[in-house]
Structure formats: structure tokens, C-alpha cells
Amino acid sequence: MQRISIVSPCFNEEDNVTACYEAVKAIxxxxxxxxxxxxxFVDNASSDRTVEILREIAATDPGVKIVVNARNFGVYKSTFNGLRHATGDATLCMLPVDLQDPPEHLPEFVKLWESGYDIVAGARSTREEGLVLRSARKAFYRIVNWLSEFELSPDVGEFQLVDRKVLNAVLSHNDHYPYIRGIIASVGFKKVIIPYTWKARKRGVSKHNLLMLIDQALNAIFAFTKAPMRFCTFVGFGIAIFSILFSLFSIIAWFMGVGDAPRGTTTIIVALFFLSGIQLLFIGMLGEYITAIHNQVRGGPTVIEKELINIGQENGFESPSRSGAVTSFPTRKA
Incomplete structure (x- = not known):
């Protein structure tokens, strides 16, 4: 019998985890x-009853496995680490417990996977959200696709069913801050995209605020494109050429007696602030890359796991062959 794995990250979702479990089981x-x-279920150190509820579910259903993090490591790191525990022939990379990505599409995804597609990706063609967020997302995808060396399908998130070989390729990336949808897009393989409606959240409050969305967007741009540094190079080269030409023009004008070279405090102030702004912009871009490199070369685990439930390792401890996560506690059997 073939196995289908589903990874569901959660943080303070006591109102949603039971509904998510029951919906998937019924399907x-x-x-x-x-x-x-x-x-x-990958819990990001919830402070409510989320883990307690999941524990009760896992006690009666061995098909439910739980990873409890030592602290909140963020949705992407936690989900990527959850994918390391997936043992299925195919894996649904992310099904948030708020069910905004509808699990009702899973049978269709599985059917397409069985027909030969390695990646069955859901695309949020319709979103039950405000105009500002919809417009911002569209602009983001246009920017990333314009800057990157591969195409990131618009409106495709982590709601994707991937074959085992695709998941192995994704997990081979040793990325400190994994942008999962970008990694899946970069590895290739045969793909089909299925549009669906991204539903409004029915219970609870979304944990994704504007700053988190901006952080994820910047991570995608700086992780998968070299265009920002190219932009810095071309603009710097252009300003240098313009400065040289301006200097030559001033010298020639002086020798020809065609008036004095442009002078005045206004010109100096404008030029100074313009060049200072360009320098700060470029320093900021360099800082983003240096920070990413610094986090990567420091090493260490991507996620620290506090507890594993219904996930069996030999002798009850974490297998050393799985990189990126550390488990300091023995596995608990529900």
C-alpha cells in the first residue's frame, strides 16, 4: 500500500487542529x-492547548505524528524539518491547519501524481483576502520571476504534492532559511498546476503579519537571485561613467570659455544626498547577502526538536543521519 504524507505546521491553533485532522482523515x-x-503536525512551541489536543489525537491514531519544537522557529524552517520526517511515496508539503488551502483537492492531486506527474502544485487563482494583499503578492511574483534564473509559478505556495524523488532533491538543500516553494521550483521535474480558491480563515487569527511577509519576500529574492548585486554593479558603473563624462565636459567648457562649470550649494547638496542614498542602498543589499552567508556558515541545526510523538527512531533517539535538526529528548510513543 502506498503512503501519502501530509505536513501541517501549527502555532497556537487549538481551535483548528482537530478540524484539520478530521478533515484529512475523512478524505x-x-x-x-x-x-x-x-x-x-509540526508545532512551533505553542503556548495554548495545541500540543495537548494533538497528543490526545495521536494516542488513538498511529497515523498522526507530532514534532514539538523547543521554540518558535518560523513556519518555513519548521515545515522543512517536518518534511525530513515524511516517509510517504508522495508528500503534501504544507497543509496549514487553518484549512485555507482546501484538503478536498488531495484526491485530485493523488490521481495526477499516479498518472505520472512528479509535482502537483496548487495555485491560489482566487483569494478570499483584501485587494492590497492580492496586489502585493502579484507584484512580488513578477519581481522574483524577472530576477531569478527559473520561473516561480504565480500564486503557487507550499500546497504541493511531490513525489519521493522530488522530496529527496528538496531535502538535499542545506539551507539555513529554506524557501520551500522556490526550492521545489528550482529542482525541476514534471509538474502540473491546479487552480483553487484560497479560503478565508474561519477560526482564530493568522500568525503571519506584514513584517513576516516582507521577510519571506526578501528571503526569496536574495536566496534565489543574483540580480540585486548585478543591479548594484550596473548602477555603480553608470554613475562612474556619468561622473567621468561630466568632468570632461566641465574641463572642455572651461578651455573653450563657454562659461564656468556648474557650481552652487544646491547642486552639491543634491549630488551628495543622491550618492549617499545610492551607497546606503548598496550597503543594505550587501548586508542582506552577508547576513544570509553568516547564518549559513555558522552551521548548527535549523530546528531544535523538543519532543517527537509517534515517530520511531532506533533506541528512542534521533538518527544521526538526518541533518538540520537536533532532538535532545527520547521519542514518546502515544
Missing amino acids: FDRDLPGYEREHI
């Missing part, structure tokens, strides 16, 4: 009876 019982279900 497998009704539409995917010939497949084994592996539902991995």
Missing part, C-alpha cells in the same frame, strides 16, 4: 481508501 476514508495516511 482518506472516503476518497483514498487504498492509501496509507501519514499526517505530521
Whole structure:
């Protein structure tokens, strides 16, 4: 029997985890009876009853596996680490427990995967959200696709079913801050995109604020493109050429007696602030790359796991063959 793995990150989602579990289980019982279900919940150190509820679920259902982080490592790091625990023949990379990405599409995804597609990606063609956020997302995808060396399909997130070989290729990336949808797009393989409606959240409050979205966008740009540094090079070269030409023009004008070279405090102030702004912009871009490099070369685990539930390792401890995460506690069997 083939196994389908589903990874669901959560943080303070006591109102949603049960509904998510029941929705996925009902879909497998009704539409995917010939497949084994592996539902991995990755908890980011919730302070409410999320882990307690998941513990109760896992005690009665061995198909539910739980990773409890020692602290909140963010949704991408936690999800990427959860993918390391997936053992399925195909894996749904991210199904948030708020069910804004509808699990009802999973049977269709599995059918397409069985027909030969290595990646079945859901595209949020319709979003039940405000105009500002929709416009900002569209602008982001245009910028990334313009700057990157590969195409990041618009509106495609981590709601993707990937074959085992694709997941292995994704997990081979030793990335301190993994941008999962970008990594999946970069590895290639045969892909099909299925549009769907991204639903409004019914319960609870989204943990993604504007600053987190900006951080994720900058991570995508600086992780998968070299265009910002190219931009700095070309603009710097252009300003240098302009300065040389301006100097030559001033000297020639002086020798020909065609008036004095432009002078005045206004010109100096404008030029000074313009060049200072350009320098600060370029220093900021360099800082983004240096910070990313610094975090990468420091090494260390991407995520620290506090507890594993229904996830078996030999002798109850974390296998040393799996990089990127450290588990300091023995595995608990629910």
C-alpha cells in the first residue's frame, strides 16, 4: 500500500487542529481508501492547548505524528524539518491547519501524481483576502520571476504534492532559511498546476503579519537571485561613467570659455544626498547577502526538536543521519 504524507505546521491553533485532522482523515476514508495516511503536525512551541489536543489525537491514531519544537522557529524552517520526517511515496508539503488551502483537492492531486506527474502544485487563482494583499503578492511574483534564473509559478505556495524523488532533491538543500516553494521550483521535474480558491480563515487569527511577509519576500529574492548585486554593479558603473563624462565636459567648457562649470550649494547638496542614498542602498543589499552567508556558515541545526510523538527512531533517539535538526529528548510513543 502506498503512503501519502501530509505536513501541517501549527502555532497556537487549538481551535483548528482537530478540524484539520478530521478533515484529512475523512478524505482518506472516503476518497483514498487504498492509501496509507501519514499526517505530521509540526508545532512551533505553542503556548495554548495545541500540543495537548494533538497528543490526545495521536494516542488513538498511529497515523498522526507530532514534532514539538523547543521554540518558535518560523513556519518555513519548521515545515522543512517536518518534511525530513515524511516517509510517504508522495508528500503534501504544507497543509496549514487553518484549512485555507482546501484538503478536498488531495484526491485530485493523488490521481495526477499516479498518472505520472512528479509535482502537483496548487495555485491560489482566487483569494478570499483584501485587494492590497492580492496586489502585493502579484507584484512580488513578477519581481522574483524577472530576477531569478527559473520561473516561480504565480500564486503557487507550499500546497504541493511531490513525489519521493522530488522530496529527496528538496531535502538535499542545506539551507539555513529554506524557501520551500522556490526550492521545489528550482529542482525541476514534471509538474502540473491546479487552480483553487484560497479560503478565508474561519477560526482564530493568522500568525503571519506584514513584517513576516516582507521577510519571506526578501528571503526569496536574495536566496534565489543574483540580480540585486548585478543591479548594484550596473548602477555603480553608470554613475562612474556619468561622473567621468561630466568632468570632461566641465574641463572642455572651461578651455573653450563657454562659461564656468556648474557650481552652487544646491547642486552639491543634491549630488551628495543622491550618492549617499545610492551607497546606503548598496550597503543594505550587501548586508542582506552577508547576513544570509553568516547564518549559513555558522552551521548548527535549523530546528531544535523538543519532543517527537509517534515517530520511531532506533533506541528512542534521533538518527544521526538526518541533518538540520537536533532532538535532545527520547521519542514518546502515544
